Every structure is written in structure tokens, then in C-alpha cells.
Amino acid sequence: MSLDWQPKIVGFTCNWCSYAGADLAGTSRMSYPASVRIIRVPCSGRINPVFVIRAFQRGADGVLVAGCHPGDCHYSTGNMYARRRFQVARRFMEYLGMDPARLEIHWISASEGQKFQEVIRNMTDRIRAMGPNRKMREIL
Amino acid sequence: MIRIGVFVCWCGSNIAGTVDVGKVAEESAKMPGVVHVEQNKYTCSDPGQDSIRKAIKEHRLDRVVVAACSPRMHEMTFRKCAASAGLNQYLVEMANIREHCSWVHSDMSVATPKAVDIVRRAVAKVKRSVPLFPSTIPVEKRALVIGGGIAGIQAALDIAEAGYEVTIVEREPTIGGRMAQLDKTFPTLDCSSCILTPKMVDAASHPGIRILTCSEVEDISGYVGNFQVRLRKRARSIDEARCTACGICISKCPTSRDSEFNMGLGTRKAIYMPFPQAVPNKPTIDREICRHFTEGKCGICQKVCPSGAVDFSQEDQVLNEKFGAVVAATGATQFSVEAYGEYGYGRYPDVITGLELERLISSTGPTDGKIRRPSDGRIPRTVVFIKCVGSRDENKGYPYCSKACCMYTAKHAILLKEKIPGASAYVFYMDVRAGGKDYEEFYQRSQEIGTRYVRGRVSRIYPLDGKLIVQGEDTLLGQRVEVEADLVVLAAAMVPQIDAPEMARKLGISYNQYGFFSEAHPKLRPVETNTAGVFLAGTCQGPKDIPETVAQASAAAVKVISLFAKSELTTNPNVASVDESLCSGCLWCMNVCPYKAIEEKIITERAGKETVTRSVASVNTGLCQGCGACTVACRDGAMNLLGFTNEQILAEVEALCL
Numbered sequence: 190m191s192l193d194w195q196p197k198i199v200g201f202t203c204n205w206c207s208y209a210g211a212d213l214a215g216t217s218r219m220s221y222p223a224s225v226r227i228i229r230v231p232c233s234g235r236i237n238p239v240f241v242i243r244a245f246q247r248g249a250d251g252v253l254v255a256g257c258h259p260g261d262c263h264y265s266t267g268n269m270y271a272r273r274r275f276q277v278a279r280r281f282m283e284y285l286g287m288d289p290a291r292l293e294i295h296w297i298s299a300s301e302g303q304k305f306q307e308v309i310r311n312m313t314d315r316i317r318a319m320g321p322n323r324k325m326r327e328i329l
Numbered sequence: 330m331i332r333i334g335v336f337v338c339w340c341g342s343n344i345a346g347t348v349d350v351g352k353v354a355e356e357s358a359k360m361p362g363v364v365h366v367e368q369n370k371y372t373c374s375d376p377g378q379d380s381i382r383k384a385i386k387e388h389r390l391d392r393v394v395v396a397a398c399s400p401r402m403h404e405m406t407f408r409k410c411a412a413s414a415g416l417n418q419y420l421v422e423m424a425n426i427r428e429h430c431s432w433v434h435s436d437m438s439v440a441t442p443k444a445v446d447i448v449r450r451a452v453a454k455v456k457r458s459v460p461l462f463p464s465t466i467p468v469e470k471r472a473l474v475i476g477g478g479i480a481g482i483q484a485a486l487d488i489a490e491a492g493y494e495v496t497i498v499e500r501e502p503t504i505g506g507r508m509a510q511l512d513k514t515f516p517t518l519d520c521s522s523c524i525l526t527p528k529m530v531d532a533a534s535h536p537g538i539r540i541l542t543c544s545e546v547e548d549i550s551g552y553v554g555n556f557q558v559r560l561r562k563r564a565r566s567i568d569e570a571r572c573t574a575c576g577i578c579i580s581k582c583p584t585s586r587d588s589e590f591n592m593g594l595g596t597r598k599a600i601y602m603p604f605p606q607a608v609p610n611k612p613t614i615d616r617e618i619c620r621h622f623t624e625g626k627c628g629i630c631q632k633v634c635p636s637g638a639v640d641f642s643q644e645d646q647v648l649n650e651k652f653g654a655v656v657a658a659t660g661a662t663q664f665s666v667e668a669y670g671e672y673g674y675g676r677y678p679d680v681i682t683g684l685e686l687e688r689l690i691s692s693t694g695p696t697d698g699k700i701r702r703p704s705d706g707r708i709p710r711t712v713v714f715i716k717c718v719g720s721r722d723e724n725k726g727y728p729y730c731s732k733a734c735c736m737y738t739a740k741h742a743i744l745l746k747e748k749i750p751g752a753s754a755y756v757f758y759m760d761v762r763a764g765g766k767d768y769e770e771f772y773q774r775s776q777e778i779g780t781r782y783v784r785g786r787v788s789r790i791y792p793l794d795g796k797l798i799v800q801g802e803d804t805l806l807g808q809r810v811e812v813e814a815d816l817v818v819l820a821a822a823m824v825p826q827i828d829a830p831e832m833a834r835k836l837g838i839s840y841n842q843y844g845f846f847s848e849a850h851p852k853l854r855p856v857e858t859n860t861a862g863v864f865l866a867g868t869c870q871g872p873k874d875i876p877e878t879v880a881q882a883s884a885a886a887v888k889v890i891s892l893f894a895k896s897e898l899t900t901n902p903n904v905a906s907v908d909e910s911l912c913s914g915c916l917w918c919m920n921v922c923p924y925k926a927i928e929e930k931i932i933t934e935r936a937g938k939e940t941v942t943r944s945v946a947s948v949n950t951g952l953c954q955g956c957g958a959c960t961v962a963c964r965d966g967a968m969n970l971l972g973f974t975n976e977q978i979l980a981e982v983e984a985l986c987l
Contacts, residue, residue, distance in 0.1 A: 215428025
């Protein structure tokens with residue numbers, strides 16, 4: 190795979206922490222690869238694992254789920270549910286024969302623009318090393 | 330037939346500099362449902378908003394996508410704009426091509442297709458948007474102020490003056506906070522007590538203000554306009570109604586410990602008032618050391634009290650109350666300077682902090698206002714001040730500037746010369762920051778009276794023949810400096826209260842990496858938080874001095890007053906909604922809801938010829954905050970979140986994965 194191949198990462202971010210963290214990366218002009226496309230949801234607890242599976246089915250090379258740090262959820266417990274759900278979702282991906290490493294979960298607060306930048310940079314590198322997600326595309 | 334209008338913003342060169350706006354507009358026009366595309370230099374400006382209004386009418390648009398900045402920035406602006414053109418405001422969607430695109434990429438060939446994807450996502454979502462209508466909730470017009478320092482007192486007085494009831498909750502036995510510990514205040518050198526204590530009395534005597542001391546907030550639930558708060562009023566062991574504050578009990582009490590108010594430089598009794606002007610002016614029994622509680626003996630205070638006010642059997646009271654708004658004014662504390670081993674705080678009694686010096690200068694302090702060395706009571710002749718202890722130092726303290734220290738050190742130097750004529754003062758500093766009205770002049774004055782400012786840090790302090798040898802470097806001269814000091818004063822940084830994160834969690838607000846509470850927007854919403862109805866005042870939000878604290882407290886009060894001026898609030902319509910025909914009544918959603926907003930509802934319906942009753946979930950839209958946790962827990966797909974429906978999110982996924 191050529192080095193300039195840009196993976197497609199769908200990012201689900203909660204409105205209060207991680208979306209704001211991405212905004213902060215923007216206002217601080219912290220550059221990162223143009224691999225990620227963000228879908229804003231109110232809370233990481235709103236992210237149904239089905240959405241993630243759907244993204245992989247439609248050819249996303251990676252999916253990022255990002256929320257407030259555990260304990261700091263705007264809705265007090267949403268990210269706790271997200272944490273559990275995606276632990277299970279990873280196992281489910283394995284069961285489906287998908288590479289769970291393509292799904293990453295990160296806690297990024299509204300003040301962590303730099304962390305957002307690092308997460309996208311590192312995740313893009315990792316996905317790049319894995320190559321495109323052909324698995325589901327070929328099945329469907 | 331869906332008719333979407335897409336408005337692509339240049340944002341001057343902010344977006345147009347890295348994104349080919351023309352190309353984005355051209356691609357947007359090809360997206361299904363889009364009937365009108367426009368570009369604007371500044372869409373948020375008056376002419377920009379006008380063009381949206383005009384296009385909605387001319388092209389009969391029923392959905393609008395604004396491709397511009399973050400929705401956290403201008404979503405409300407464009408919603409209001411669309412509403413003014415007669416479109417339901419929830420039919421507006423923003424595509425964030427600035428913060429998430431143009432500002433983080435420099436290559437136009439990369440940023441432009443990404444911007445197109447972002448617009449495609451927004452178009453796909455807005456296509457599935459439906460008009461939403463906010464409902465209204467009543468407002469409980471009572472305010473809770475947490476913390477009775479100058480911030481809390483000022484906020485409470487302002488709110489009460491507007492005619493609303495206020496409760497101040499203070500965990501110490503008196504209100505007054507840090508400001509009560511100070512002797513004089515910069516830059517005017519007026520006495521802190523003289524300006525604070527009248528305000529304390531005003532608050533105590535105001536008919537609209539109730540002060541609960543020795544009290545803490547245990548739990549807060551609910552939402553703006555309707556907070557349920559559980560307060561614990563710890564037993565004071567004194568019947569406040571009977572006590573006349575004669576003070577006989579205090580004079581007879583045999584047990585004592587270091588006085589918190591005097592920063593450990595003096596002692597107080599087990600039954601005590603933190604300081605003579607305390608409000609309420611009633612003593613408190615410290616059950617940790619009181620012999621009646623520790624050994625079951627003594628009880629002398631009870632015997633000598635002429636009015637029978639001492640009540641050892643008093644118990645904690647738990648109060649459950651309703652408030653419409655909360656002002657957090659929980660203040661800050663002092664950095665633990667022990668982290669700087671080279672300064673020897675704790676080992677050498679004559680190394681003290683700024684707050685300790687305040688107590689030594691104060692006429693209500695342990696030395697009656699005479700500056701004396703804690704070790705031997707001698708009057709110091711040479712005093713060294715060290716600034717930035719714990720601030721502007723990532724290694725041992727915090728990277729931020731503590732803001733008030735430059736000025737209070739200048740004040741200390743001036744007061745020192747006033748109290749001890751002929752004394753010399755050295756100030757070791759990194760920079761002098763004297764921004765603020767009359768501040769620079771005040772700093773100049775401290776220099777004019779002979780304070781020697783040495784730019785550089787102190788590397789070591791050690792005792793020698795009853796003196797403290799302070800070794801440091803003058804970085805301007807490039808020379809080592811050694812001062813024989815009698816007293817060393819450390820300007821300790823202002824740091825968040827240790828339990829600030831816990832309080833933030835109770836309030837449902839966020840805090841920064843240090844523990845200072847976060848405002849909703851650093852410039853435009855400085856006293857609001859991300860939780861509606863919770864406001865900030867004073868140093869709990871960040872280091873600040875008294876004038877700034879008072880200004881912020883009044884600002885928070887205005888926010889509370891404007892909230893209370895409304896008889897009802899409109900609610901966010903982005904709430905959960907149940908499709909009863911799909912709901913199987915398993916009620917898993919009830920378990921995950923953090924707001925207890927979901928209840929069981931029994932419905933009767935016709936099934937063929939029979940009438941059946943079954944239970945379904947039902948959402949209380951007043952309580953629901955729209956987190957959406959229930960939608961994922963729902964096995965039947967009956968639960969959905971308006972504004973962020975499953976169909977919308979799946980459409981966004983598809984649009985991005987094309």
C-alpha cells in the first residue's frame with residue numbers, strides 16, 4: 190500500500206468533550222491527517238455499536254469512538270456505558286471476523302486539543318499499517 | 330419534496346484560505362435534495378444572515394445547511410436566523426469545515442474533498458430532520474450560592490437585591506472566606522476587614538438571604554430551574570437562637586489546637602469562633618478535639634453558659650430543598666509549598682507563606698499586628714520574598730500564573746516598611762505582572778520606597794546563627810546573590826480546592842486539568858457553565874484578585890436574575906422519544922437513564938377485537954437531558970433521540986463512507 194494512501198476514519202465524538210477537543214485542536218491550528226470525518230452525538234453513551242458495524246460494512250477503514258474521560262461525563266454515566274458496550278463490541282467484531290484493532294476508543298476532554306491531534310495522528314498511522322478494510326466490502 | 334439550501338462560508342480567509350469554497354459549493358449542488366447553494370464571505374454577519382433569510386423565502390427552502398464553523402460557535406445564530414424566516418430552527422444543520430477542516434489542514438487538495446464530505450454528512454442528516462418544538466418548564470425562583478467568601482457574598486447580595494431568595498452554603502463556621510484573613514488589600518491599601526465585614530453583616534441581615542454555615546452540599550439532581558439539592562448542616566453543638574456570643578465558654582475551654590484562620594500561627598479553643606467578626610457570631614464546638622466528645626468528660630462550656638445554649642446532643646441536619654439556579658463560589662486554596670524542599674518550609678519556622686504573613690500583619694492576628702518571627706518573636710529587619718512558588722513552574726507546581734501574587738508581594742513589601750521603619754525587603758521574581766488599574770503604579774511605589782527586586786530564582790535557603798541565608802542568582806547581572814534574611818515569605822500559588830473535582834461532579838460541570846471549574850466559553854460566556862443554571866464566581870474558576878472576583882460574582886448574579894425574570898423556561902427538544910407501537914415494555918431504558926426520566930406507562934389498545942393493556946416506557950421531557958443512553962439500551966429500536974435519531978446517524982455514516 191502506498192504511503193500516501195489516506196485511510197477513511199469515521200469518528201463518533203460526544204458533543205461536550207471530544208467534539209470540543211477537536212474544535213480546540215482547530216482553534217489552536219494543530220494539524221493532523223485529513224483521515225477523520227466526525228459525527229457529533231450528544232454523548233458517547235448515544236453511540237450504538239450498530240453504527241460502528243455499519244461504518245465498517247460501508248468500507249470505513251477505522252472507527253474512532255471518543256467521549257469524556259470516565260467520571261467526567263456531561264450526563265454523568267454515559268461514557269461508562271460506552272466503555273462497556275465497546276468492550277463487548279470488540280469481541281463481537283472478532284466473532285464477525287473483523288479486526289477489532291480498527292475500532293479505537295479514546296477519552297478526550299474539551300481541553301485536550303493536543304490529545305485529539307495525537308489520537309488522529311497515531312490512529313491514522315496504525316490504520317495505514319493495516320491497509321484498507323476490504324473484509325466487509327468484499328462480502329457485501 | 331425536500332428542498333435543502335447549502336450556505337458555504339469563506340470566513341474571510343479562515344476557510345477560503347485552505348478550502349476551495351467554489352468547489353465545495355459546486356459539489357454540494359449535486360447532492361440529493363439540494364436545490365440552492367450560496368457562498369458568503371461571512372455568513373454569520375448581518376448580510377450573510379440576510380441572504381439565508383432571503384433564500385429560504387425565494388427558493389422555498391425547507392432545510393438549511395451552513396458549512397462554516399463549529400456548531401458550538403454559531404449553531405444558535407443560524408437557528409435563530411432560520412426561525413426569523415419562518416423555518417423551524419431544528420431544520421438547520423451545520424457542517425464544521427473550519428475547526429475540523431480548514432484550520433487543521435494546510436493542503437487545499439486534501440482539505441477540499443474533506444470539506445465536501447463534511448457537507449455531504451450534514452445534508453444527509455438534515456434531510457431526515459423533522460421540526461421540533463421546545464416545551465416549557467416552571468422556574469423555582471430561589472438561588473443557591475455555594476461558598477460564603479467575597480464572591481458568594483457579593484453574588485447573594487446582588488440576587489437578593491433583585492428580590493429573589495438566596496441561600497448561602499458555607500462549610501466553615503463563618504462566612505468571609507479568604508478575604509477575611511487578609512490585612513490590607515492592594516492597590517489602595519484599604520483594610521480588608523473594613524470593607525468585607527460590613528458586607529458580611531449586610532448578607533446576614535438581608536431578609537432575602539439565608540446563611541447556612543457548617544454546611545455542605547451533598548447531592549444535586551434536577552436541571553435548570555428545578556434543582557433538587559441535599560444539604561448537610563453539621564451540628565454546631567450550639568443553639569444559635571439562645572447564644573448571645575458572650576464568649577465565656579471560649580475563655581473557659583481547656584482544649585486548644587492550631588488556628589486554621591491564623592494559618593496555624595496561633596491557637597484556638599475547642600469551642601471557638603474563627604475570628605471576632607465572624608458571621609454568624611456564634612461559637613462552634615470542634616468535636617474532633619472537644620474533651621466531652623473525645624473522652625466523655627469536661628462539659629465546662631455547658632456549665633458556664635449563662636443562656637444554656639451549649640447542646641452536646643445536637644445532630645447533623647439534612648435538608649432537601651429546591652433551587653432554580655446555583656452559583657458555585659467555592660474559592661481556591663494555597664499551594665502546598667513543601668514541594669519546594671530547597672526553601673525549607675516546615676523545617677525552618679521563619680520561612681512562611683504570604684497568607685501567614687497576612688495573619689502576622691493583621692491586628693486580629695496572633696501577634697496583634699506586629700510582624701514577628703514565628704521562631705523567636707523577634708522583629709525581622711531583612712525580609713526576602715520569593716514569587717512564583719508553585720506557579721509558572723511545571724516541574725514542581727503548576728504552569729499557570731497565579732495572578733495575584735505580584736501585587737500582594739508588592740503590598741507586603743510596602744506594609745513591611747510601614748510597620749518596621751528601616752527594614753529592608755528583597756523580592757526574587759521571574760517577571761513582574763502588574764496589569765490592572767493602578768497596579769503598575771502600586772508596584773512602582775513598592776520600588777520607590779526601596780524594595781530591591783532581584784530577577785532570578787532562589788536555589789537554597791539554610792539557617793546560620795539565627796538567620797536564614799538565601800542563595801540565589803540575579804539573572805540580569807549574571808551574579809550569585811546571597812542575602813542574610815530574618816524572614817522569608819513565599820508567594821504560594823492559588824490552587825483549586827482539593828475537593829473541586831468532586832464538587833464539579835455534583836454540579837455536573839467540567840473542570841480544567843488543574844481542577845478549576847470550566848466556563849461555558851472563555852470569552853463570551855465567562856460565568857456560565859456547560860450545565861444550564863449553574864454559574865461560576867471567583868477563584869473556583871481560576872486565580873484572580875478581589876476586584877475581579879467581585880466583578881465576576883456580580884456577573885453571575887445578573888445571569889441568575891435574568892433566569893429568574895422569566896416565568897418559564899423553554900426546554901431543549903432534543904429529548905428521547907418512545908415509539909409505543911414498537912416498545913415491548915422491557916424497561917431496560919429505565920436502568921440506564923441517569924435522570925430517572927423514564928417511567929413505566931400502562932396503555933390500553935385494541936388488538937383485533939380485544940382490548941389489551943400493556944406497559945411501555947414513557948419519557949418525562951422535563952427531566953430528560955437528551956444524552957441518548959437509553960436509545961442504545963433499547964432492544965426493540967423503540968427509543969429514539971430527537972435531533973440525533975438512529976436514521977439520521979446511520980445516514981451520516983453512509984454519507985461519509987461513500
